Each structure stands twice: as structure tokens, then as C-alpha cells.
Amino acid sequence: MDNIESKTIIESKILSRPTVLVADDDWLNRDLLRVYLENAGFRVEAFVNGEEAWLAVEAGLQPDIVLSDMQMPKMDGLGLCQRIKQHFPTQLVPVVIVTGMDDEEERLRAIKAGADDFVTKPFNSLVLLTRVRSLLRIKFLYDELENRNKLLRQVLNRYVDEEVANVILTDPEKYLKLGGETRFVTVLFADVRGFTRFTESNTPTKVVETLNKVYNQFIEVVFEHKGTFDKFLGDGLITFFGAPVSQADDTLRALKTALEMQHRFSLLENEINQGVQAPLRGVGIGIHAGEAVVGNIGSERTMDYTVIGDTVNTARRLQEEAGPGEIYISEAVYAQVPTAKVLRLAPKMLHGKSEPFPTFALLGLG
Incomplete structure (x- = not known):
């Protein structure tokens, strides 16, 4: 598969309503994210805290990307991020931490938890959507490579152990x-x-x-x-x-x-x-x-x-x-x-x- 074909597949996936998991205990932020994302063509699954979001993932929800608030009751954004990254079906799903504290210590904690990017509140909708699309392109590229490896493995298994x-x-x-x-x-x-x-x-x-x-x-x-x-x-x-x-x-x-x-x-x-x-x-x-x-x-x-x-x-x-x-x-x-x-x-x-x-x-x- 050449680069042009791979790029076409990835862009078509971005246009096919990818699923965004949103976790935020602030109803206003949660609704704003939903409006921005749905208007941009995404399907949104929103939850009031990290625990509810994680239970949904455990039950089979397969998001393409996660946007999570940092501070939430029951399970915060770092806890959700760690579980997403440790869960085999979602370990390559990008996680964006949405935080009101723009300091190095917070960013370092998020990086250690496995976060892929950060968005600072109050967020700019254009910046948010640009980062989401950029991370999705990387994620879908990983998916495409994994699919190709699976196909290649099926072929190889006909010849070698x-x-x-x-x-x-x-x-x-x-x-x-x-x-x-x-x-x-x-x-x-x-x-x-x-x-x-x-x-x-x-x-x-x-x-x-x-x-x-x-x-x-x-x-x-x-x-x-x-x-x-x-x-x-x-x-x-x-x-x-x-x-x-x-x-x-x-x-x-x-x-x-x-x-x-x-x-x-x-x-x-x-x-x-x-x-x-x-x-x-x-x-x-x-x-x-x-x-x-x-x-x-x-x-x-x-x-x-x-x-x-x-x-x-x-x-x-x-x-x-x-x-x-x-x-x-x-x-x-x-x-x-x-x-x-x-x-x-x-x-x-x-x-x-x-x-x-x-x-x-x-x-x-x-």
C-alpha cells in the first residue's frame, strides 16, 4: 500500500464520525466540548467523571480519542488516562488532558500517566479541533499499520511458525x-x-x-x-x-x-x-x-x-x-x-x- 492510498484511508476515517470520549464534571465544559465536536462531525460519548468513563470502556466502548478534565471526583483525569493506556484494546487511543492549570508540574504528571497532549481552559475551539484531528491521524496511521501487520502475519503463518x-x-x-x-x-x-x-x-x-x-x-x-x-x-x-x-x-x-x-x-x-x-x-x-x-x-x-x-x-x-x-x-x-x-x-x-x-x-x- 503506497503513501497516497494510506493517506486517503486515514482521511476517510477522520470524516467517518470518529468517537470522542469526553470526561468532565463541569456540565458547561462538557456541553461546550460536545457542541464543538459534534458540529465538527464527531460522535461524542460524555461522562461526568473518570470512573463512569472507565466503566463504559470496560463494558466495550471503543473511543478513537479521549478528552478528559484533570480534576474530577471519584477518578481524576490521570487515573482515567492510566487505565486507558494499560487496557490492551485502548492502549493506542490518544488521551488529551483538558486542564485549567497551565504549569510544568501538571504537565509532567500527565506525561507520566501517558497523556498525548494538553489543552488549557478556557480552550480555543480551533486549537482543540486541530489537535484532535492531528492525534486522530496518528492513531489511524497506527491502526493501518497494525492491520497491515495482521495481514502480513496471516500470510507468513502459511510458511513459517x-x-x-x-x-x-x-x-x-x-x-x-x-x-x-x-x-x-x-x-x-x-x-x-x-x-x-x-x-x-x-x-x-x-x-x-x-x-x-x-x-x-x-x-x-x-x-x-x-x-x-x-x-x-x-x-x-x-x-x-x-x-x-x-x-x-x-x-x-x-x-x-x-x-x-x-x-x-x-x-x-x-x-x-x-x-x-x-x-x-x-x-x-x-x-x-x-x-x-x-x-x-x-x-x-x-x-x-x-x-x-x-x-x-x-x-x-x-x-x-x-x-x-x-x-x-x-x-x-x-x-x-x-x-x-x-x-x-x-x-x-x-x-x-x-x-x-x-x-x-x-x-x-x-
Whole structure:
């Protein structure tokens, strides 16, 4: 969203009768504020003291801005301000203290309570309305940023777990810009074996239902181990570790993910294959580590956060060699986790490789 669009949204909110909470025990000041504000297009909720105003907020009133007298019975303006700022739904709502005492000590007390601005009695209506509109613009800008962050978080949660999403949101420009960068990553390909015959022998509803059960488990495992989900490939998926956030144990977590995927599938196997003519035969997994291009690939309108390069292709070829229930890893992966329990296999002639490729079967972790 560009600056012009954001400005248009904010100005439209200011014109859409924002709610002003007024708290003042002086009926004349209260009525004057109501008249000024309503004539300027605001909706006013007025209360005779801070306690009544706070009870209304607790009951669900969501003001866009608060104008409060300093001195009131039961709960003064500072008490109301503190509660507004400590209450999560209203903590970003601007509070203006309306006071008859224009001295530094009063202002300091109000600032400590969280006040955003001051208006001195008797107040000038033009000054008052200008300050209200200015604070509302800031408040609505915060709201707009929060809405954008929520939307961004929803998108991120499709690819990474919440902890990684929080890191990305600290600097979205760094992590989410269009384009790629070369990173050291560990790529995992997983493929459900026997899927073609399974689709031929079962209804589309059964096929989708079964895939969803398997994928729900696999994605849960990926997020538990803080991997980045890339995409589904019909009967398989790609995930990678090391981007957008890199950690020292990226490759180890990839191995843990693969082992847990095999375990989860074994728990599902009897259920999903019950009563079918061509059962699913297991999962083949391939893992390779190395440099790859990672980033948002596509256009400004449509992009995917993905990984491309020979490292990805090699992981896929290892997966193609693995049988049901097997996890094949490369020498580069084994070098990252030398404590892994492996079986050294005869080098594989992988598609696209000119030389036999050193390959290991992962048996467990030391």
C-alpha cells in the first residue's frame, strides 16, 4: 500500500464520525466540548467523571480519542488516562488532558500517566479541533499499520511458525523484498509413494481427505522444527531451513523433521489405507544442503517465497531415489550433522549429475 492510498484511508476515517470520549464534571465544559465536536462531525460519548468513563470502556466502548478534565471526583483525569493506556484494546487511543492549570508540574504528571497532549481552559475551539484531528491521524496511521501487520502475519503463518514470523515482522523490508539472495540452506523433499495408483482406485473426495490428513501432520512437524514451508507438489512437499531466518542447527532440524514425518505417517498408515485397494506405501524423503537463491520470486502482484538452484534439484533427486519409509541425505548434510546415524550407500547416479553422487540413508540421530 503506497503513501497516497494510506493517506486517503486515514482521511476517510477522520470524516467517518470518529468517537470522542469526553470526561468532565463541569456540565458547561462538557456541553461546550460536545457542541464543538459534534458540529465538527464527531460522535461524542460524555461522562461526568473518570470512573463512569472507565466503566463504559470496560463494558466495550471503543473511543478513537479521549478528552478528559484533570480534576474530577471519584477518578481524576490521570487515573482515567492510566487505565486507558494499560487496557490492551485502548492502549493506542490518544488521551488529551483538558486542564485549567497551565504549569510544568501538571504537565509532567500527565506525561507520566501517558497523556498525548494538553489543552488549557478556557480552550480555543480551533486549537482543540486541530489537535484532535492531528492525534486522530496518528492513531489511524497506527491502526493501518497494525492491520497491515495482521495481514502480513496471516500470510507468513502459511510458511513459517509464529516465532519466525515475529522475527520477520521486526524488519519486513529486509526479509520480504522482491528478489532473491544466495543463502546456505538445507532443503527437504518429501513424496508420498503409491499416490498415482491410490488416486486411480479411490474417489476424489477420499484422495483429498487423505492428502489433507497427511499434509496437516507434515506441516505441523515443519513448523514445530521452525522450517520454512515452500509448496505442495501434488503428492509431496518442499520445505527448507536457513531462510528467511538462519540458525546454527538448521540442518539438524531438517533431519529431525524428516524422521518425525516418517513417524507421523506410520501412525496414520492404518487409518488412511483402511478398505482401499491400492494403499499408500509410505514416504520417500531427500535432503541436501548448500547454497541456493532464496527470496520472493515473481512480480509485485504475485510472488512466492521460495528456493531455487542446484541444491533444490539435488534434494529432489535424492527423494526420487529413496524408497517408502527411507530418508536419503547427501554428504553435505552428513558433514553438518556428523553425529547422525547413517548407512553409507553406493553412490547414486542422480539425474543431472555427471558423476556418481555420495549418498547416505538416515537411520536416526546420535
